[in-house]
Amino acid sequence: MSEKQRVTRKNSTPLKVYCLPEERELIESNARQAGLSVACFLREVGQGYQVNGVMDYEYVRELVRVNGDLGRLGGLLKLWLTDDVRTAHFGAATILSLLGRIEATQEEMSQVLKSVVQPRARS
Structure with missing residues (x-):
């Protein structure tokens, strides 16, 4: 097939969808949450694909913070195990308190991960 005869989305017939302003806002919001353009979002949903959203940067920042806490606590434990004079x-x-804090921090990380993985309730 030559370059001029190649079928692309740009030279195909578009579909039109009529919707109310609040429906449009919801579709645009869902597309943003999924990290897709409205056209791509509607095309994916219309073909039966499940659209997966992108993780919130807020959750990523929280996980980085918790991971840093675990690293610092692990460093303290390692220092103690080496019989360093400072410890x-x-x-x-x-x-025992340090180990308890490590466990609590792991639990906090687990809770953040659950909130990322579990679908959010629609508002």
């Missing part, structure tokens, strides 16, 4: 005053209670 000579660490007792069993301090280490």
Whole structure:
């Protein structure tokens, strides 16, 4: 097939969808949440594809923060395990407290991940 005869979306007949202003706003909002243009969003949904949204940067920032906390706590634990002089005053209670904070931070990360993975309720 020559270059001039090639079928593309640009030279195909468009579909028209009439909708109310609030319907248009909802479609545009859903497309934005999915990180797609309105045309691509409607084409994907119209062909039966499940559109997956992009993760919120807020959740990503939160996960980075929690991961940093885990890194710092792990560093403290590693320092103690190497019998470093700076940690000579660490007792069993301090280490148990540190392990408890690591577990709590892991639980916090788990909760953030669940909120990202589970679908949000429609408002």
